[in-house]
Amino acid sequence: MNSKDNTVADFQACTGIEDVGLAFKYLEDHQWNLIDAVNSAMKNDNIVDINYKGDDISIISPSQATTSLNNIYSANSSSSHKVNPLINTSSLTKNTNNMGPKILIFNITYKDKTSVIKVLESQTVGKLKEYIEERFKIPTKEIYLSGWYNNLKVFNYTILSSLSLPIENNLQLSKLSHMTSGKIPSSNESQSKRLYTLYIKNCWKDQKYTLQMPGDKTIKELKDTFAEMSSIPTKDQEWIGFPFEIISDSVTLNKTGINFPTQDFEVFNKASDSNLLSHTSNGRSSVDEDEPMMIAHLPPPTSSKIFSNIHETQEEGEGDEEFLDSSDNFGVFDAPCSSFKLSNQQPLILPNTIDVVEGQIHFVNQFELRYGKTHPQFFIGTMQHALDASCNLPILERKLLVVYLHHEKSILSNIFISLNLCSETVINYLNANFILWPWDVTHTSNKELFLRITTIKFGKILENTLKTTNVNEYPCLIVFQKCRGQFDILNIFKGSTCLEDLMTTLIHSVDMFRNNQQSSLQEEMERDTRENIKREQDEAYRLSLETDKAKKIARVKEIEQEQLIQKLKEEEDEFKMKEKEAIKMSLADSLPEEPPKDCVSPVTTIKIRCINQSKTFQRRFLASTKLEILLNYIASLGFDQKEYSYMTYWPTFDISQLNPNETLKTHNLYPQVSLTITERVE
Structure with a gap:
């Protein structure tokens, strides 16, 4: 079979x-581009929706959709939830007529073998790995895919449509346990940075x-x-x-010595007995076990009074279905953003969600499936990331943080979203001035996770607020x-707030914030x-x-120098x-003995007088x-001839200038x- 036959098939x-x-004809009209041809064919009124399971694709016609819908009504007619049978199904057909799911082609190469896998773009990377597991018999947790378009960084929960991938993609499959290089290859990651799978x-x-988590x-x-993923502080x-043993929590993963690229951990709660679990993997709260309620379309209120009438209509303790049966106050109509909630419809956030980001991605996807893509920009990330993008910025760059809390059992959820949250005015104002962080508190487990996260960041202020908020006051901003x-x-906005009051208070909040x-x-x-002056x-x-110290040091050095010189x-x-004493002693020892008075040889008497010292010396030679x-x-007397002159009286002359080898x-x-004896004058 040639390539065109494959494309036709x-x-x-x-x-x-x-x-x-x-x-x-369809393929030739679109130059044999399969996706464009399929999307063009999907616009045909004979095709409503595409359901898929694995690699199988089936087509549902409008009649089949209506039959399935009637079966759903019949199945629920005996349940405790009462549904208004006058729900308009034309909006379902109208919305699904233009749906044309995009098919992505992945050429997966593993050990010189290439296999082609086709996946709808609405599926996740994790689903793609499941198909690869079936094809290559490699466990999902061992699969590593490289070569993503634009070097994108993906996770198992990443939806393919969010990656803006081309129709055909070439990926290389590696087995994590066989990667011995110590580094998962990544063209946009430096050699020194590792990404650990824990x-x-x-x-x-x-x-x-x-x-x-990155190694740094x-x-x-x-x-x-x-702590945000689990219930353990x-x-x-x-x-x-x-x-x-890790001594300090400031140590990076790269320096802990754990295995790369994967490492197994066990975490215990030191503050609780591990044998007494407040939640088990099989246990669910009564809220989680309740079937989702069936909500019909409600007419758009004309003023804020109608919101207060809703609360007055429903008495304390009455169920949501009693409100829905009240046809005196409300008619049935097609809501601008949503159709209706069926029993098989997934909640905005699945029960027992432990990953905040994964839960928010599911929230946005389900929100868009229900209410369309016209909505405020939801911030996807942890609460800390939201705070860093809003309140923790420098003062002039800060924005207000808005937490949107949804509750499936509130009778005001669809009304608030359709008339307020999805309003173009509100959307533009929220996107320009706020960071909007969404969460669904329908299920007890998700509400507890939300309270744990916010208690860490805000303390008890939000927990005390939610304790006084009953179900029918949701949604809350x-x-x-x-x-x-x-x-x-x-500020806190509850489900009964009308559009005018919502916008007025939002503007007032921004003014107060400014x-x-x-x-x-x-x-x-x-x-x-003040700090600069200080x-x-x-x-x-x-x-x-420092100047005083320098002066003191200089003075000390000066004194030390003087002392040293002295x-x-x-x-x-x-x-x-x-040295003089030694010379004097040496000269004295070298002198001949003084001749006696009765010496018969000619003797001369020398009288020596020192003017400065008033001393007189006499000796015979x-x-x-x-x-x-x-x-x-x-000289032996201490009068060195270099310093003193030896002068005679008359005639006056210095005897030190005479020939020393001649006799007296x-x-x-x-x-x-x-x-x-006088001192010499220089």
Whole structure:
């Protein structure tokens, strides 16, 4: 079979058109583009909807849809929920006539083998992995797909239509257990960053979770994320599975030594007995076990009075079905955003949801299936992410956070959504000024999860508010603002609020927020000014201290330098004195003995007078003694000839300038000479 025959066969399988000629005409009109041809054929009035299960596709005609609908009415006629039989089914046919599901083609390559899998774009990545499991016999949790369009990062709950994929996609299939490189390949991820897949068992509730986290996330962030997924607060979590004891929650996953790319954990609740579970995997609250109520179309109210009449009509303790039977006040009509809720319709958030993001994605998908795609922009992410995108931004960039709480059992849900929430005016104003975070509190488990999350972020203020809110006051819009570092509830809108009051109060809330924003900005500017002045004063004081310290250090160094110089000078003087004493002693030891008075040899008497010291010295020398001996004698007395002059009286001359090798008699220093010692003048 050639490629065109395959295309014709695929076209007939999708559309149910058995006429080959007609199939060829559709394909040729659209240049053999299968998707465009199928979408064109879906516009035919003979086709209402496409149901799929696995790879099988079946076509439902309008008559079949009507028959199925009547069967649903018959099946529910005996139930406790009473349904108005005058529900207009034309809107169902009208809405489904234009539905043309897009078929995506995936060429999956594994070990040089390529297999083609066709999936509707309304399905999830997890569903695609189930098909791959059937085809390649690889468990879903072992499947890793790479090569996504535009290097997209996907999760099992990701809906294919949200990825804007082309018709044909080429993906490479890898088995996680066989990936020995220590890194899941990803073209847009650096080599140093890892993405861990964590399989976590909640031993307190006997539940299992799969969580993907980057390796640069800390243990604290892992525990906070798990606290939002489970019912175990961060401080009460006890983790089993780390290879060694983790001392600090600030350690990143990359540094914990856990296995890559997957790791198994068990988490216990330290604050509770693990044998006494408040919830079990098989247990559900009475609210969860109730069948969804059947709600008929209601006429649009003309004023806010009709909302109050709704509450007056329903007495306390009466069921929602009694209100629906009251045909005196309301007629049956086609609602602008929704048709009706059937017993097989999925809730906005499935019971016992543990993943907030997954629950919100399901919320948006179901919301659009019921009410259409014209609605405010819902923020998809955890409560912390919503706060970071609204209240935790810098003051001038902040927005108000609005929490939308839905309840299936409220008789005002469809009315509020159709007339208020889906109003173009409200949509535009919410998108421009608010971050809208949605949640469904119909089921007790989801309400408890919501309260756990909000208690962590806001304390008890929201829990106390919800305790006083009964079912028929839902839906609720709760407006939060951050003022002076605290989260406050600015306004609460309940299901009975009319469009005019809703818009008026929303505008008033924004005005109040702007005023508070200006006040906070002014306070922050004043605080910054005070802090700047304080910083300048502290800096000036610090510089003054440093200057004083520097002066003190300089003075200390100066004193130390002076002391050192003085010490060196003293040591030098002492050394010179010792050196002089040594020279004096040496010279004294070298002198010949003084001749006696009765010496028969010629003797000369030398008298020495020191003017500065008023001292007089006298000694006898032989006339034949050399002048050098006399000079040594005078030096031994402490009068170095370099510093002193040895002057005679008459004629006046300095004997140190004479030849020291000649005798005293030769120099006419005989028989008696007086010398005066004076300091030399430079």
